[in-house]
Amino acid sequence: MGSVLTSIVTSFVLAAGALAPAADARPAPPERRTGIPRLTDDEGRTLTLRGWNVEDKANRGDQALTAITEKHFRDLRAKGFGFARLLIFWDDLEPRRGHYSAGYLRKIERVLDWARKYDIQVLLDAHQDVFGPAFGHRGIPAWATRTDGLPFTPHPEDWFAEYFEPAVQRAFTHLYEDPDLQRAQARMWQVLAERFGRHPAVLGYDLINEPMGEVRVGEDLATAARRIEARQLTPMYNRLARAVRAADRTNWLFVEPTPVVGEGVPTGLGAIRDHRTVYAPHFYNTAMEAGADYDPSAGWIESYEAAVTAYPRQRHIPVVVGEWGPLNNRLPMMGRFYRDAMTSLSRYTSGWAGYVWCYGGGYCALDENGAFAANKDRTATPYAPAVAGTVHSDAYDDSTRVYRLSYTAGRRGTTEISLPPTAGRWRVSVDGRAEVRRHGGEVRIQARKGARVTVTVTGTARG
Numbered sequence: 001m002g003s004v005l006t007s008i009v010t011s012f013v014l015a016a017g018a019l020a021p022a023a024d025a026r027p028a029p030p031e032r033r034t035g036i037p038r039l040t041d042d043e044g045r046t047l048t049l050r051g052w053n054v055e056d057k058a059n060r061g062d063q064a065l066t067a068i069t070e071k072h073f074r075d076l077r078a079k080g081f082g083f084a085r086l087l088i089f090w091d092d093l094e095p096r097r098g099h100y101s102a103g104y105l106r107k108i109e110r111v112l113d114w115a116r117k118y119d120i121q122v123l124l125d126a127h128q129d130v131f132g133p134a135f136g137h138r139g140i141p142a143w144a145t146r147t148d149g150l151p152f153t154p155h156p157e158d159w160f161a162e163y164f165e166p167a168v169q170r171a172f173t174h175l176y177e178d179p180d181l182q183r184a185q186a187r188m189w190q191v192l193a194e195r196f197g198r199h200p201a202v203l204g205y206d207l208i209n210e211p212m213g214e215v216r217v218g219e220d221l222a223t224a225a226r227r228i229e230a231r232q233l234t235p236m237y238n239r240l241a242r243a244v245r246a247a248d249r250t251n252w253l254f255v256e257p258t259p260v261v262g263e264g265v266p267t268g269l270g271a272i273r274d275h276r277t278v279y280a281p282h283f284y285n286t287a288m289e290a291g292a293d294y295d296p297s298a299g300w301i302e303s304y305e306a307a308v309t310a311y312p313r314q315r316h317i318p319v320v321v322g323e324w325g326p327l328n329n330r331l332p333m334m335g336r337f338y339r340d341a342m343t344s345l346s347r348y349t350s351g352w353a354g355y356v357w358c359y360g361g362g363y364c365a366l367d368e369n370g371a372f373a374a375n376k377d378r379t380a381t382p383y384a385p386a387v388a389g390t391v392h393s394d395a396y397d398d399s400t401r402v403y404r405l406s407y408t409a410g411r412r413g414t415t416e417i418s419l420p421p422t423a424g425r426w427r428v429s430v431d432g433r434a435e436v437r438r439h440g441g442e443v444r445i446q447a448r449k450g451a452r453v454t455v456t457v458t459g460t461a462r463g
Contacts, residue, residue, distance in 0.1 A: 034309070034313070034347065034348050035313040035316075036309060036312045036313050036316075036317075036318065036319060036348050037316055037317065037318050038318055038350050038391065039252070039278065039318040039320065039350035039351070041386065042250070043388070043412060043413045044388075044410060044413070045386040045387055045388050045389075045410075045413045045415075046384075046386070046387040046389075046390075046391050046407075047350060047351070047385065047386055048350060048351050048383050048384055048385055048386075048387075048394075049082070049083040049121065049203075049320055049350060049351025049352065049353070049385075050080070050081050050082065050083055050351055050352065050379075050383055050385070050418070051076060051081040051082060051083025051084050051085070051120070051121075051351075051352075051353050051354070051357075052076065052081060052083075052084060052085070052353055052354045052355070052356060052357035052365055053084070053085045053086075053087065053125075053322075053323060053353050053354070053355045053356045053357060054068055054072055054073075054076075054084045054085070054086050054087070054111075054356070054357050055067075055068070055086075055087040055127075055356055055358075056068050056087070057087070057129075057138055060089070060091070060092055060138070061092070061095070062103065064089075064092045064104055064107055065104075065107040065108070065110075065111060066107075068086075068111055069114075070114045070117075072084075072114075072357055073114045073115050073117070073118040073120050074118055075357075075366070075370060076118065076120055076357060077118040077119065077120060078421065079372075079380050079420055079421060080380050080418045080419065080420030080421065080441055081120075081380070081418075082119060082120055082121060082385050082418065083120065083121050083122075083123070083203075083351060083353060084115060084120050084121070084122050084123070084353070084357070085122075085123045085125050085206065085322055085323075085353040086108075086111060086112075086115075086122050086123065086124055086125060087125050087127040087209075088108060088124055088125065088126060088127065088192075089126075089127055089128075089138045089139060090126060090128075090132070090139060090140055090141055090144075090185075090188055091132055091133050091138060091139060091140065091141040091142070092104045093105070093188060093191070093192070094141055094184075094188055095141065096143065097141075097143050097144075097184065100188075100191050105191075105195055108124075108195075108196065109195075109196070109199070112196065112199050112201045112202065113201075115201040116199070116200050116201040120201065121201065121202075121203040122201045122202055122203060123203055123204050123205070123206050123254060123320075123322075123353070124192060124196065124202065124204070124205050124206065125206035125209055125254075125322070126139075126188075126189070126205075126206065126207060126208050126209065127139060127209040128140055128208065128209050128210070128211075129159070129209075129210075130159065130162045130163060130168055131145060131168050131171045131172065132144075132145060134147075134171070135152055135154075135162060135165075135167070135168055136154060137159075137162075139209075140171070140175060144175065144181055144184060144185075145171050145174075146170070146171060146174040146178070146181075147166075147167035147168075147170050147171055148170050150166035150167040150169075150170050151165070151166055151167060152165045152166070152167035152168060153165060163212045164215070168212075169212070169213065169214035169215065170214060172211070172212055172213045172214060172232075173213065173214045173232075176213070176232040176233075176235075176236055177232070182236075182239060185236075185239075185240065186239055186240055186242070186243035187243070189205065189207065189240050189243045189244050190243045190244065190246055190247055192205065193205065193243070193244045193246075193247035193248040193251075194247040194248075197247055197248030197250075197251060198248075202251055203251060203252060204251045204252030204253060204254055204276075204278065205244060205251065205252075205253055205254065206254040206256065206280060206322060207236075207237055207240045207241075207253060207254065207255060207256075208236075208256065209256065209322075210256060210258070210259045210282065211228075211233055211236075211256060211257075211258060212228070212258055212259070213225075213228035213232055213233075213258070214228075221260055221265075222260060222265045225257075225258045225260040225261075225265060225267075225268065226265075226266075226267070226268030227268065228258060228268075229257055229258060229267050229268035229269045229270075230268040230269065230270055233255075233257070233258075233269060234269055234270040234271070234272070237253075237255045237269075237272050238272060238273055238274075240253075241253055241272060241273065241274040241277075245274070250276070251276070252276045252277070252278050253272070253274055253276060253277050253278065254277075254278045254279075254280040254320065254322065255269065255272055255277060255278070255279060255280060256280050256281060256282070256322065257269055257279075257281055257311075259282060259284070261281045261282075261307065261308060262281065262282055262283060262284045262285070262286075262304065263285070263286060263304075264300070264303035264304050264306070264307045265307060266307045266308075266310050266311065267281075267308075267310075267311045269311055271315065272315075272317075277315075277317050278317060278318050278319070278320050278350075279311055279312040279315070279317050279318070279319045279320075280319075280320050280321070280322040281308050281319070281321060281322070282321065282322055282323040282324065283304065283321045283323070283324035283341070283345070283352070284323070284324065284326075285300050285304075285326070287300075288326045288327075288328075288337075289326065289327060291327075291328060293331040293332060293333045293334070294326075294331070294333040294334060294336060294337035294340075295333070296333070296336060296340065301340055301341060301344050302344075304344075305344050305347070305348065308348075309348050312348075318349075318350045319348055319349045319350060320349060320350050320351050320352060320353075321345060321349055321351075321352040321353070322352075322353055323353060323354075323355040324341065324345075324352060324353075324354060324355065325354045325355050325356075325363060325365075325376070327362065327363055329373060329374050329375045329376060330374045330375070334374070334375045335375050335378065337375075338375050338376070338378040338379065339378065339398045339399075342378065342379065342381065342396070342398065343398075346394070346395060346396070354376070354379055365379075377422060378398065380420035380421075380422055381396045381398070381403065381420065382396060382403035382417060382418065382419050382420065382426060382457040382459075383396065383403070383417070383418055384405050384415065384416060384417050384418075384455075385416045385417075385418055386413070386414070386415060386416045387405065387407050387415050387416075388409060388410050388412065388413030388414055388415045388446075388447075389407040389408050389409040389410040389413075389415070389447070389453070390407055390408045390410065391405070391406075391407045392406040392407055392408070393405070393406045394406075394407075401424075401458065401459030402456065402457070402458050402459070403455075403456070403457040404454065404455065404456050404457075405417070405453075405454070405455040406452070406453070406454045406455075407452075407453055408450065408451070408452055408453070409432075409434070409447035409448060409449055409450060409451045409452075409453055410449060411449045412449075414444050414445065414446050415444070415445040415446070415447070415453070415455075416442065416443070416444055416445075417442070417443035417444075417445070417455060417457065418441060418442060418443075419440075419441040419442070419443065419457065420441065421441060422459070424459050424460040425459070425460045426457050426458070426459055426460075427457070427458045427459075427460065428443055428455065428456070428457050429455070429456045429458075430445060430453065430454070430455050430456075431453070431454040431456075432447060432451050432452050432453035432454060433447060433448055433451045433453075434446060434447035434451060434453050435447070443455075
């Protein structure tokens with residue numbers, strides 16, 4: 001996020017934070033307290049997604065996706081994660097209008113095959129940054145970019161500020177409102193759903209990354225965001241949902257608000273008329289993105305949580321945070337940030353994808369040797385990827401290194417617990433009538449219908 005967004009929303013966020021209720025510090029509550037349902041699989045098991053974004057923004061054309069290797073997925077699984085948000089680009093898929101790249105589709109399939117090999121569930125993300133290549137980035141093809149001749153000035157030191165350039169904002173308006181571009185975007189998604197809807201690694205589709213739009217004269221950013229979400233994004237998501245469902249009735253659709261939600265601004269999104277929809281906001285703080293350390297007293301996490309939970313509670317749909325994690329995770333308060341963020345995300349989401357799974361520098365989760373970057377090891381905790389029953393409580397205490405899951409077993413299915421290979425060892429105890437099997441970092445539990453089961457995972461001292 002850039003300094004432009006920081007300056008525009010700061011006053012609004014302070015006001016919203018003053019009105020927002022403080023987040024509950026207790027362990028993750030059941031659905032009846034949050035009012036937000038959990039993600040489920042075809043067996044009806046409650047799912048928790050933990051993973052990272054996987055990307056190749058540098059290469060395109062014949063070299064597209066070559067920076068992603070089998071190692072990415074092998075290492076994800078080895079460190080206890082089972083979810084990847086894979087960035088794909090419309091400009092690579094359809095470089096010329098009506099021409100879909102068979103080579104690019106094969107490259108996506110190769111990546112999905114690696115994910116399947118290591119039992120990683122994948123969300124296909126139609127990614128855009130500053131609209132697309134017409135403005136020096138990736139996403140919507142140049143042939144689908146219409147600016148009406150409005151100006152564009154690059155901001156190399158603050159790329160997010162480019163979203164507020166007149167040409168970029170007008171391009172979003174045309175994408176949302178021009179019938180031929182509406183059809184082209186829908187067809188692009190139908191091509192993807194037809195090709196990958198039955199691939200066993202595919203969990204769902206993120207219909208557009210961080211959508212923005214045109215701020216009208218006299219509007220503040222919060223007002224503009226709500227209007228864009230209500231009048232442009234909601235119809236777009238319903239169009240794209242119809243296109244995907246023509247080819248795929250089972251995988252989940254992920255819908256994002258504008259990035260303004262990340263600053264505690266409630267979304268204006270309306271109803272998405274689909275039976276398997278996930279709300280997928282991003283979790284970034286503009287001050288931290290600009291280099292500031294985490295300040296717990298500012299109440300950002302609390303105001304974000306209060307704002308971001310209103311929509312999924314109203315619409316009764318699950319939440320999965322599609323991106324999160326600061327650029328500079330070595331600052332003094334970043335350990336506290338990860339602890340507070342993980343606790344908050346566990347309260348109301350069905351999971352998250354950190355940004356980004358790569359090796360060395362910047363946002364990368366790992367260093368050049370494959371070890372976690374500073375503080376990012378705190379994202380690798382015990383958790384339950386799947387629970388065969390009704391969850392009563394599900395929480396990890398970072399200070400004691402204790403994870404507890406309590407649930408009532410359903411009719412069928414296996415409950416799965418993931419144990420990350422962090423320093424020290426994990427002791428697992430299970431109370432209740434259940435059969436327990438452990439293999440390395442995976443624990444599988446089968447219990448009779450109606451049995452009350454409590455799983456406690458305790459970490460020994462770090463070596």
